[in-house]
Amino acid sequence: MKDLFNPYKLKGLELKNRVIMPPMCQYSVDKKDGIATDWHYLHYVSRAVGGAGLIIIEMTDVEPDGRISDFDLGLWSDEQIPALKKIVDACHSYGAKVGIQIAHAGRKAEDAEVPVAPSAIPFDENSKMPRALSTNEVKEMVEKFRSAVQRAVKAGVDTVEIHGAHGYLIHQFHSPLTNKREDEYGKDLTKFGREIIQAAKAEIPEDMPLIMRISAKEYVEGGYGIKESIAFAREYQQAGVDIFDISSGGEGPIAAWGRPGTHAAYQVPLAQEIKQALDIPVIAVGRLDDPILANAVIGNEAADLVAVGRGMLRNPYWALEAAAKLKKETTTPKQYTTGF
Template sequence: MLFEKIKIGDLELKNRIVMPAMCQYSSDETGVVKSWHLSHYQTRAVGGTGLIVIEATAVDPDGRISRNDLGIWEDRQIEGLKKLVDLVHDSGSKIAIQLAHAGRKSKATENPIAPSAIRYSENYSHPREMKKSEIKEMIDKFSLAAKRADLAGFDGIEIHAAHGYLINEFLSPLTNKRADEYGGNIENRTRFLSEIVDGMRKNWHKPLWIRVSASDYAKGGNEVEDIIEALKILGDRIDGVNVSGGGVIHEQHIKVYPGYMLEDAKKIRSATHLTTIGGGLINSYELAEFALNTHCNLVFIGRQLLRDPYWPLKCAKEAGIDLEWPFQYERAKIY
């Protein structure tokens, strides 16, 4: 199944291998694309990855995880992003952008924002609770970022609602202690994300999906059943879900092993019927096939693609599939 075509919404992918967003910390204060990004992502496209999701790209300069993150908060950043999109397309892959705001985990500002004024750890600044007016402003920033992503030519958008960043902070009862309509039960905690989706849909009509932390891996936090309810609230306004986990608090307890997030992906796919991207340290063709046959529709391959950008080509050889190679590399196809 790994090399079968599949669609997310109306976006057709040549295979089911997804490179997930992984921060490169290789820009500067401008947030623009640098030569590293062009080389890094194009190489994975040449290597046969079906869908590349570029790193968390901030909708606001204070929403960067670090001061060296990519940005999409102003129009001058579009040119570099478009160049990146064109390179990936020319190399045979589809490309999506992950839109993000780091919230209380931002180290690009000394005055981070959060749903509630709760610090992540002693190594992070103490955040201030967002006013309702600031929530509305942030929704508009995601909407404008979606417009810029369209102008840059991206095939899809992934909203980053995982790993303890701003949207995840609203979703989790561990970090959201608000007493207004954005806090309390799961419906209220999902409101911020829901309104972001609505705002983005004004400017974005291509596939849109969410990356979630299916579990907070902490007592009193979200479990997969809570995230399923949140996804049901979003309904058919989204085209898929990328299932990850953790990151919302510093004191989490995760048992890590190859495929450790697949069970949550399976539960989410079964309950929501969304196109589901699953994974977690998948590093072999056999495990990827197992995941696709039993747990998810696509697999995200992260660290393995950092180690080996040509992993898809090698998997095709292992599977006995005569995959088309870049003509420049055909002399190496038989080995």
């Protein structure tokens, strides 16, 4: 039987356990320069000391106007590599593997003067009106993703996660509600995402798996559901995705009927459906803070890996405590063994 503390291997990625820290924006860049700070260093390295098998660094954007806020991380310049490399190296020395989420916020770039999007449709009535990217600009955007991935590899990451969820740019392209284009990127809703996946695959080492986060279900009126997300995820899988990280929502104001579950494990059924339909490894996330529940998700083979977000914001040692609670072997830093 598999459990949360079994090692995990896919291609060249070897994790000591199946506990993941999911990407979580810290909005903590000092100088609006997209460069990681001491805060980021402490934040990520603490979770490595705390026993996470894989740490996925927060949404890191491919251009300045691709940030949710001016205080987000970026990888549009080589100057942003060294601070990330320092974090990656330190996490490695404490036994964690590191991924990074590469993204563009699209119409949800709150500090951009004029955000860009597939079509000029705002997020809601309080949001800025975005400008539709020209076909050439869409192609340039693919190249911006490529360059950011290339820089992530230079920073020493073990895997890359493409952010195709939560209503950000890639999600905006594959959702029929936000993509009303008439060019090739509107006639084929996954073309933009597929081209990014192919560009990313060309930049990462052959044995490095590529992760993609998707919203498997939209919560807006008329939004897509699991049937549609299985179909587009299949196209992304064929383009080169090795692991899906299954989230939901984020695309717009939530319809009254569509409110996401607030109960434990509410996104696990979505992860399991994608896993079974595509026969592909998946990460489950969302209210899985109870180690017994997180362990059951792995034991029941609903998902291959489990991510714990807010639980790890509260407790950097979530993984060490989970191992103690589940009576599983893990490597506790020798300085802390008496604590356990």
